[in-house]
Amino acid sequence: xxxxxxxxxxxxxxxxxxxxxxxxxxxxxxxxxxxxxxxxxxxxxxxxxxxxxxxxxxxxxxxxxxxxxxxxxxxxxxxxxxxxxxxxxxxxxxxxxxxxxxxxxxxxxxxxxxxxxxxxxxxxxxxxxxxxxxxxxxxxxxxxxxxxxxxxxxxxxxxxxxxxxxxxxxxxxxxxxxxxxxxxxxxxxxxxxxxxxxxxxxxxxxxxxxxxxxxxxxxxxxxxxxxxxxxxxxxxxxxxxxxxxxxxxxxxxxxxxxxxxxxxxxxxxxxxx
Amino acid sequence: xxxxxxxxxxxxxxxxxxxxxxxxxxxxxxxxxxxxxxxxxxxxxxxxxxxxxxxxxxxxxxxxxxxxxxxxxxxxxxxxxxxxxxxxxxxxxxxxxxxxxxxxxxxxxxxxxxxxxxxxxxxxxxxxxxxxxxxxxxxxxxxxxxxxxxxxxxxxxxxxxxxxxxxxxxxxxxxxxxxxxxxxxxxxxxxxxxxxxxxxxxxxxxxxxxxxxxxxxxxxxxxxxxxxxxxxxxxxxxxxxxxxxxxxx
Numbered sequence: 040x041x042x043x044x045x046x047x048x049x050x051x052x053x054x055x056x057x058x059x060x061x062x063x064x065x066x067x068x069x070x071x072x073x074x075x076x077x078x079x080x081x082x083x084x085x086x087x088x089x090x091x092x093x094x095x096x097x098x099x100x101x102x103x104x105x106x107x108x109x110x111x112x113x114x115x116x117x118x119x120x121x122x123x124x125x126x127x128x129x130x131x132x133x134x135x136x137x138x139x140x141x142x143x144x145x146x147x148x149x150x151x152x153x154x155x156x157x158x159x160x161x162x163x164x165x166x167x168x169x170x171x172x173x174x175x176x177x178x179x180x181x182x183x184x185x186x187x188x189x190x191x192x193x194x195x196x197x198x199x200x201x202x203x204x205x206x207x208x209x210x211x212x213x214x215x216x217x218x219x220x221x222x223x224x225x226x227x228x229x230x231x232x233x234x235x236x237x238x239x240x241x242x243x244x245x246x247x248x249x250x251x252x253x254x255x256x257x258x259x260x261x262x263x264x265x266x267x268x269x270x271x272x273x274x275x276x277x278x279x280x281x282x283x284x285x286x287x288x289x290x291x292x293x294x295x296x297x298x299x300x301x302x303x304x305x306x307x308x309x310x311x312x
Numbered sequence: 313x314x315x316x317x318x319x320x321x322x323x324x325x326x327x328x329x330x331x332x333x334x335x336x337x338x339x340x341x342x343x344x345x346x347x348x349x350x351x352x353x354x355x356x357x358x359x360x361x362x363x364x365x366x367x368x369x370x371x372x373x374x375x376x377x378x379x380x381x382x383x384x385x386x387x388x389x390x391x392x393x394x395x396x397x398x399x400x401x402x403x404x405x406x407x408x409x410x411x412x413x414x415x416x417x418x419x420x421x422x423x424x425x426x427x428x429x430x431x432x433x434x435x436x437x438x439x440x441x442x443x444x445x446x447x448x449x450x451x452x453x454x455x456x457x458x459x460x461x462x463x464x465x466x467x468x469x470x471x472x473x474x475x476x477x478x479x480x481x482x483x484x485x486x487x488x489x490x491x492x493x494x495x496x497x498x499x500x501x502x503x504x505x506x507x508x509x510x511x512x513x514x515x516x517x518x519x520x521x522x523x524x525x526x527x528x529x530x531x532x533x534x535x536x537x538x539x540x541x542x543x544x545x546x547x548x549x550x551x552x553x554x555x556x557x558x559x560x561x
Contacts (some may be wrong), residue, residue, distance in 0.1 A: 098402060
């Protein structure tokens with residue numbers, strides 16, 4: 040029984056914790072994500088979502104607990120984990136001074152996509168996100184939605200087993216948002232790629248996710264399908280369910296040095312987004 | 313194509329695409345050449361030390377390599393800020409390769425900047441003493457570029473944002489430049505200045521390039537110059553990769 044379960048799950052997290060000095064960002068969470076599942080990870084600001092994603096994607100070392108992703112443990116085999124996942128970060132992570140094609144090429148080389156299929160796969164994906172005719176343009180000339188689409192195409196380039204999307208639809212209009220989800224769901228179906236995403240749009244989570252986990256103050260406080268969560272809290276919508284689980288208090292996130300500098304850089308370079 | 317190459321190529325593409333940065337960075341060396349070169353030229357000659365432009369040009373070339381190198385390294389903070397660093401950090405490649413690619417790219421850019429300033433010095437009237445020694449000069453320039461790009465990356469790896477940048481400029485980069493003998497001969501100085509100049513890594517770069525370009529009597533000995541530059545570059549590369557590996561995005 041145990042073995043079958045282990046094979047069914049592409050992500051297994053047990054008692055995972057992360058402490059920063061005296062602040063506990065993630066406080067001993069455990070959950071599983073099944074192969075091919077679309078899994079939403081919800082929580083208010085500062086609940087521990089991004090910290091969890093950073094640990095799952097090898098960017099942060101856990102203080103304690105264990106992660107197994109696609110059979111690899113990020114503490115022992117980082118590259119195994121890294122090869123298995125694609126990620127679209129909350130903040131943009133493209134090189135604005137390179138073209139769309141060059142950004143894709145850079146990624147393909149880092150992930151060792153064989154050179155004979157590199158160009159054809161980049162072409163296929165750029166067409167998929169409808170950016171092929173802009174392939175030679177510098178990314179700094181792109182709108183927010185175009186950048187997002189490029190990041191999604193890039194995240195899919197090496198055929199990851201798990202795709203992480205950290206607030207992928209933030210600041211996108213409904214058209215782009217729908218477009219994006221139809222790509223992602225399409226690939227999820229065709230390739231059996233697991234999708235792990237966070238969002239603040241409850242309606243989106245309800246519509247897209249097969250299972251939802253709600254995290255608050257570093258702990259998972261509810262998990263199940265959208266309907267289960269609604270039933271559990273006697274709510275009409277997932278938004279109400281979410282509010283009844285996490286309360287109405289507005290959370291403050293402290294600005295980090297990075298945020299301050301991002302602002303400074305924006306003034307300097309006159310950047311958008 | 314591997315990761316080191318693509319990182320290197322990225323630095324170069326970014327450099328050639330920022331025409332305003334290239335042109336802007338020529339202002340300072342030109343100003344130094346004109347103000348110091350011609351301003352002090354007459355006094356220098358009167359003191360019996362010869363043509364000041366000849367003396368100054370290698371110092372100014374090295375200066376521009378120093379500044380560009382440090383900037384190319386510190387560039388890492390921008391990568392971090394604009395998120396691109398995260399993209400490289402989740403990739404299944406060793407941190408050492410990322411860091412080496414970035415260093416080599418930055419150093420190449422810095423060395424190219426040195427070449428451009430060299431052309432500038434030719435326009436202002438500088439004449440290298442022996443063309444056969446030009447490749448030797450190129451080696452010195454590239455070593456200096458590598459050294460200070462590594463230093464920039466090591467510094468950037470420990471910095472969260474640009475807040476400390478002024479501090480580094482005023483208390484590290486400027487002293488390294490002004491006390492290196494780039495502007496004045498290291499002979500007949502007060503004892504304290506002798507010691508400081510000998511501790512300044514840039515002094516060896518300036519000394520080495522002067523030896524190659526104007527056939528000057530080397531202050532430290534050309535062999536010593538090269539040894540110091542090579543050893544220090546190796547140390548800083550090692551330190552840089554250590555610090556770089558510790559970055560958690």
